[in-house]
Amino acid sequence: MKHDDVDRALGQASRASEPVDPALLARIAGTLGASVEPVRPLPSSAALVSRAAATCAAAAVVSALALGAYGVRIMSAAQVLAIFPAAAVLIVLAATFAVRETIPGSPRRAPAWAMPAIAASVFTAAYSIAFDDYRTPRFLAQGLICLRAGLIVAIPTAAAVWWGLRRGYVVNRAAAGLTQGALAGLAGAVMLEIHCANFEAPHKMVWHTGVLIVAAAVGALIGRFRKS
C-alpha cells in the first residue's frame, strides 16, 4: 500500500463523515452577524516587539539608576562591549518570542523554552570571556541579594509587558508565561549588570543568569496553572 492509497482512503473517509447541521451553521452565523462591529486590528509585530523591548530596557535602566549604577562605572570598555550589545540583542529576541505567543498562528522558528536557554548561554559565554575572577567569597549571601533585587525588578516589568500585550490572544499559556517571564527576567539581569559591582564570574554566571531562569520558570508555572 502506497502513500497515495492512504491519501485516497483519507479523502473517502472524510467524505463519509456526517456533514454539519446547516441549522447550526445558520444559528452561529446569525449570532455573529448580529453583534459584528468594526475592530481595530493589533499593531504590527514590529511595533509590539519594539514596545515590549522598550518596556524591558526602560525597566532595567530606570531601576539600575535608582539603585545606583555602580557596576557599569567600573567596567572596562571590553566588558561593556561584551555584555550590553548582547543584552540588547537578547531583549529584542525575547520580545519577539513573547509577542509571537500572543498572536494565534504565528510562525515558530524555535520552541518557547529556547529563549531562556539561549539567553543564559549567551550571558554565561559573555561572562566567561569578559570576567576572569573566579574566586567565590560570600557566594551565597551576595548571590541571594542579587537574585532578590533582580526578581523585584522583574515583577513589575512582567506586569508592564503583560499589559502591553493584553490585546493579543494566548493559545499556549505556559509558553506565553515563559517568554514574558524571560523578558522580565532579562530586565532584572540587565539591571544587575548596571548596578552590581561584584565582578566574580561565578557570581554573575549563577545569580545574574539565575534571575532570568527563575523569572521564566515562574512565568511558565503561572501560565500553566492560570485558569482561562
Place this chain on the structure above:
Amino acid sequence: MIRYQQGDPAAATELVHRLGPQLHRFFLAQVVSRRYADDLLQETWLRIHQVRHTYRPGQPVLPWLYAIARHIRVDQYRKAQRTALREHTLEDGADFGRAAADPPSAMPDLETLLADLPESQREVIAMLKVADMSLEEVARATSSSVGSVKQKAHRAYDRLREKLTALGLGGRAKGGAA
C-alpha cells in the same frame, strides 16, 4: 476576514458557512461525539468573534483559525476532565444518536479511521487532509516546526497504512478514488 474585521455581517456569515463544515470535521476527527463537536464549533466561533482583531491582514487565515480551534478543544477537554473527576457522566448516551444515524459504509468514516492514532498525529492529519492545509500552515497552527509536523504525518501514515491493510481496504481505497 478583513471585511469581517471591518464589521461586515455578510462576511461573518460567509466565513461561518465556508469554514464551519471543515472545522466541524476537524473536531469530529478528534474522536469526540457529534454533540460535543457541535458545542466546540459554537464555542470556537464565539471565541473567533471575540479575538478577530488578532488576525493579521495578509497572513493566512487557516493557521490563525485552527490555532484558536485547537486551543478551544484542549481547553474544553481539560475542563471536561476536571468535571469528570467530580461527577459521573452519561458519555455512552451522548454517542447513541450518532451510532444509530451512521450510514452503512465499507469505508470507515474519518473519525473511525483516525481513532487509533495518538492525539498529536490525529490533529496533524485532520489539518492536512480535512482542512487541506500546507505543512507550514499546520506548523503555525500547532505552534511547532515544519519538521515536527512532517514527522508526525509520516508516523501517522505508517499506522494508517497498517490499519487499512489489516482491514483489507488498500485496494478498495485505490479503486474507489479512480
